[in-house]
Amino acid sequence: MKAMILAAGRGERMRPLTDATPKPLLKVGGRRLIEYHLDALAAAGVGEVVINTAHLFEQIPAALGDGRAYGLHIDYTVEPAGALETGGGIHNALPLLGPGPFLVVNGDIWTDLPLAPLLRAPAGLAHLVMIDNPPQHPRGDFALDANGLLHANGDERLTYSGIGVYTPEFFAGCTPGRFPLAPLLRDAMAVGKVGGEHYRGAWHDIGTPERLAALDRELLG
Numbered sequence: 001m002k003a004m005i006l007a008a009g010r011g012e013r014m015r016p017l018t019d020a021t022p023k024p025l026l027k028v029g030g031r032r033l034i035e036y037h038l039d040a041l042a043a044a045g046v047g048e049v050v051i052n053t054a055h056l057f058e059q060i061p062a063a064l065g066d067g068r069a070y071g072l073h074i075d076y077t078v079e080p081a082g083a084l085e086t087g088g089g090i091h092n093a094l095p096l097l098g099p100g101p102f103l104v105v106n107g108d109i110w111t112d113l114p115l116a117p118l119l120r121a122p123a124g125l126a127h128l129v130m131i132d133n134p135p136q137h138p139r140g141d142f143a144l145d146a147n148g149l150l151h152a153n154g155d156e157r158l159t160y161s162g163i164g165v166y167t168p169e170f171f172a173g174c175t176p177g178r179f180p181l182a183p184l185l186r187d188a189m190a191v192g193k194v195g196g197e198h199y200r201g202a203w204h205d206i207g208t209p210e211r212l213a214a215l216d217r218e219l220l221g
Contacts, residue, residue: 001046001100001101001102001103001119001165002046002047002048002049002050002096002097002098002100002102002103003041003046003048003049003050003102003103003104003105004049004050004051004052004090004093004097004102004103004104004105005024005034005037005038005049005050005051005052005104005105005106005107006052006086006089006090006104006105006106006107006162007022007023007024007034007051007052007053007060007107008052008053008054008055008057008079008083008084008089009023009054009055009083009107009108010054010055010082010083011023011055011108013207013208014026014206014207014208014209014212017209017212018055020056021056021059022053022055022056022057022059022060023055023107023108023206024060024107024108025059025060025063026206026212027216028110028206028212028215028216028219029215029216029218029219029220030219030220032063033107033108033110033206034051034060034064034107035064035070036110037105037107038064038067038070038072038074039070040113040114040115041072041103041105041115042070042071042072043115043116044114044115044116044118044119045116045119046072046103046115046119047072047073048072048073048074048075049067049072049073049074049075050074050075050076050077050093050096050097051064051074051075051076051077051107052076052077052078052079052083052084052089052090052092052093053076053077053078053079054078054079054080054081054082054083054084055083057076057078057079060076061074061076075096077089077092077093077096079092082178083178084177084178084179085178085179085180085181086180086181087171087174087179087180087181087183087184088176088177088178088179090104090166090171090181091171091174091176091179092176094168094171097168099168100121100167100168101120101121101122101165101166101167101168102165102166102168103115103118103119103163103164103165104163104164104165104166105162105163106161106162106163108162108205108206108207109161109162109163109203109204109205109206110202110203110204110206110215111161111163111199111201111202111203111204112201112202113129113161113163113199113201113203115163118163118165119165120165121165121167122165122166122167122195123195124188124192124193124194124195125166125167125169125170125188125193125194126164126165126166126167126170126185126188126193126194126195127164127165127194127195127196127197128142128150128160128161128163128164128185128194128195128196128197129160129161129163129164129196129197129199130142130144130150130158130159130160130161130196130197130198130199131158131159131161131198131199131200131203132158132159132200133157133158133159134159134203134205136205136207137159137205139157140157140158140159141157141158141159141160141182142154142157142158142160142185142189142196143155143156143157143158144156144158144196144197144198148195148196148197149189149192149194149195149196150185150189150194150195150196151189152185152186152189152190158196158198161199161203162205170184170188171184
C-alpha cells in the first residue's frame with residue numbers, strides 16, 4: 001500500500017517558526033517532524049510515499065530527497081499558493097497514489113501509533129484512526145459506534161487523528177481544485193461507508209510553538 005503525507009499547509013499558528021521553514025521540517029526531539037512519519041511508514045512496510053507541498057515547497061524535497069535515506073521512494077506534488085486544502089491535495093495526488101487504497105498521514109502530528117495494522121483495504125470508502133479529544137479540541141469530530149462505524153453526530157465524539165486509509169472511490173465525483181475533506185467524510189458516513197478505530201496511545205497535534213516546545217521537552221527528557 002502507498003502512503004501520502006500532507007505537508008502543504010502554511011502553518012499560520014506556528015509563525016514565526018514557519019516564516020522560513022515548512023511546518024513538517026521543524027525539529028522536535030532532535031529530528032524533523034516529518035522524519036518520524038517516514039521512519040514509521042518504512043517500518044510498517046510501505047515502500048512508496050507521496051508528499052504534497054506548497055508553502056516554501058522547494059525546501060521539503062531538498063531536505064528529504066528521493067526517500068532512499070529512509071528506505072522509501074518519495075514523489076512530490078506542488079500545489080498553488082494557498083494550497084488545495086486536505087481534500088483537494090489528496091485528489092490532486094491520486095494519479096501518483098494508484099488504483100488501490102492508500103494511507104494518509106497529516107504531516108503536523110506526532111504519534112507512536114504502529115501503522116502496519118492499518119495497511120488493509122477498508123470495509124467501506126475510508127477508515128479513520130480516532131483519538132481522545134485533546135484540550136484544544138474538546139468537542140471532537142465524529143462518533144464511533146460499537147460496530148466500528150463513524151457518524152457525523154453523536155454523544156460520544158472523538159477527534160480525527162489525521163491518520164486514515166482511503167480508497168480512490170472516496171473521491172469519485174470530485175473535480176480538481178481547492179476543497180476540504182470533512183464534507184466528503186460526512187457524506188460517506190451518512191451512507192455507512194466510513195469505519196474507524198479508537199487509538200489511546202501517544203498523539204500530539206503540533207499546532208502552536210508552545211505545543212512543539214512541550215513535545216520537544218518530552219522527547220528529549
